[in-house]
Amino acid sequence: MPLTQTIPGQPKRPRRLRSSAAMRELIAETTLEPRQLIAPFFVIPGSDREEPIKTLPGVSRLSVDKLLAQLERALSVGVRAVILFGVVPGEKKTPTGSSAADPRGPVAEALRAARRAFGNDLVLMTDVCLCGYTDHGHCGLLAQSSRGTVIDNDSSLTRLAEMALMHAEAGADMVAPSDMMDGRIGAIRRALDDAGHSDVGVLSYAVKYASAFYGPFREAAGSAPSQGTEHHELTPPKDRKSYQMDSRNAREALRETQLDEAEGADMLMVKPALAYLDIISRVRAASHLPLVAYNVSGEYAMIKAAAAAGALDEALAVRESLLAMRRAGADMIISYHALDALEAGWL
């Protein structure tokens, strides 16, 4: 059939709107801008230290001085927010995570240094969780119950609130509890308000699934559950399934969202991102709070490994997956790809 003729009954042609790069730019529904990315960093004690993380190629644990250079880099590519994770050596880890609220710890030092260096140009967020500070690697404290060793909810809240308060005092704009204890948003909100930090926000990891995709992070932070057990008579559970969510559940995500909103969360997070795009979409529809997706370590490592094996184009795969999170409804994305991708112009 000649090109000038129309197939009868075929007046509607979606391809018209894909006909050139300019047309596609005009039509695109989803945006991805530097200001929507949050860069994560692992902070260690000391100075002039940079420890590459084997399972996260391209990512290193950094001492505060090295971190400052990376924060400078973040600002230069248009990133406006970072989230800090503290990593302490094994000998600092105790059953109760006593160094989690140490005002001389790496996160506190990093907050003070970053505030001095950058004023209010960067939004400083911190991860609040005990797993990097407990010798058993759980996100809460252990207790003995009739069912054996359990992760005790309410005693954990006190320590988490102390940790959040310490971060606020060191200069955090926003604390992000990732422990999944019940009631922690309320406990942290109260502790901050009582100490005069009503201006410090709480980003809740409200919807956090027990996931295989955190594997590389646990190597980075030395926080796999049930690592060292010398202090413990009974072996604690080897997974986080008694506090992180079951990946088969979606309604439960909305329940967690509602509870955390009621307890005073300022922003919500869904984590991981790629295997949970349906959850991002449902939480987006159920809440008016800003929503963050966490493009977690395992998602990053998968793309890196596939790209290194020549199986896919890293730039295209990173762009497509970050856009998918935005399309699903995330306002912001925490991603280990952020700085490299922006610098290389992949987005």
Ligand code: PBG
């Ligand atoms: C701490 C925490 C974890 C992650 C963020 N905060 C690990 C976990 O819950 O085991 C995972 C982040 C990632 O995989 O990139 N609880």
